Amino acid sequence: MTIVDLMSEAKMNVELRSKAIKKGEYELYNCFQCMRCTSGCTSMKLLELKPHQIVIMVKLGLIDELITSGIIWTCAMCLKCTERCPQDASPSELIIALRNLAFDLEANVPEVYLKVVSAILDTGLIQEEQKVTSRDFEVYDREQLNLPKISRPGEVFKNNLLMLLTPEED
C-alpha cells in the first residue's frame, strides 16, 4: 500500500525519502507538528514557506514534489527553525538535504546557484574582485586601498571540488 495525496495525485517515494534523510542529521520522525518552526520563519510571510509542512511531506515520502516545486529554494537560511525546534527535527538542514538531492537528480535548481558553483570552480571565489564606488563617486580597487593581492587555490582544489560535485553511483 502506498500513500497518495488526493489533491495532487502525488505518490510516496520511499527510495528518495531514504536518500534525503541519509544526507543530513536530524530527528525527522520526532516532529510532532507543533509549528514553532513556521511561526518564526523568515520566508513564511512573503513566500509562504512552511517548514513544518516540508517536514511532514518528507515523512510522507512526497520528495518528487518537494524537489521539483521550487519551494525548497524560498528558504532564507536564517536557521531560526532549527534553533527553536523542540524536537531537533532541524527543518533547515532537511531543506539543505532536499536541495542537494535536487542538484544530484538535476531537478529544479535555480540557475544562479549553478553560476556561483562554476565561479568557484573557475576562480576559487564566488565572484571576481569588484571595483567599488565611494560616496563621492571615486572608484577604488584593492590596490588603491592598499589591500594585498588575493591569493587563490590551484588545480588540485578544482579537481577535488569537481569530483565531489559529481553524483555518486549507487
Place this chain on the structure above:
Amino acid sequence: MEVGVYWGCMILTSQYAYEVSLRTVLPELGVSIVDIAEVSCCGTPIKNVNQKAAIYLALRNLALAEKTGVEDLLVPCNGCYLSFSEAIHHWTKDDNLRTEINNLLMEEGLKFNGNIKLWHTIDFLHDKIGIEKIKTAVKKLLNDLKFVSHPGCHILRPSTIVNVDNPEKPEKLDNLLRVLGAECVDYPEKLDCCGAGLLLSHSETALTIAGLKLKAIKNLAVDGLVVSCPSCKIMFGAKQEAIGTIVGEKFEIPVLYYTQLLGLALGLEEKNLGLELNQSPIEKILEKIS
C-alpha cells in the same frame, strides 16, 4: 598577539571597508594579522548543492590556516564562521568523512588537526581582546550617539554549533558599542534576518525582508545601525535605496561596521577605516563625532 584572518569571498571581492578597518584597528589593540595563502570560498554557497563538497572547502581553508602556525583564526564574516564551525562539527563526529577529506587534503600536503580556535569579530573583541582593554584604548568617546545593532543569523544559530553569543538575546555587540561611549537600544526586530540568503534567487523578497527591518529601525529614530557581517552590510547599506523603492519608504539610515566605529573611537583617521566606501549617509555620524 598573532591571529590568522580568513576574510572570505564577500570581504575580499567587494566589502573592502570591513577589511580596511580591521587591518587598521587590530594592530592598535596589539594584534598582528597573519594572512592565509591559497584559500578559497568558505563553502557556504556550495552547501546548497553538495554538503560534503562544502565541508571539503571549509576544512581545506582551516588546514591552510593551521599550516601558518597560528592558534587563533578570526573569521569576520558570519556565513564563513558558520561554515567552518559546521565543518569542524562533522569532522569531529563522522569518521568516514574525516578519512575521506583527509585523503583529499593530503594531495596538497595539507592536514587538518582540529587545533585552531575560531573567533568571529564580535567574540574576538568582546572576549579575547576584552571589553576592559578596549575601554582603556578608547581616545574619543562616542557620546551623543544612539545605535541599534544587528548581530546577524549565522553566528548565533544553531547554538548547538555556533555560540558567539546568546542565540535569543545577543548582547555582546551592544556591549561593544556601549564601551565606546555610545548608547545602544534593544528592539524587538533585533533577531530578524537581513534576507541576504534570498538575494540571488528571490531578490525582491530579499529586499522586502530587509526593508521591514529598516522600517522598524527608522521608527526608533536612532543615529545608525551597526553590523559585523558583510552580507548584512550589503543588504542594509548598499541596497538601502533600492529597498526604499520596493517598500515605498525613504531611508536615510547610516549603516556601519562595528570596526569602523571602533576605529573612530580609537582616534584613528577616517581614511584608514574605509568610511568613504559606506553607501549609506554616514556624514551625520561623522559630524557628531568630530
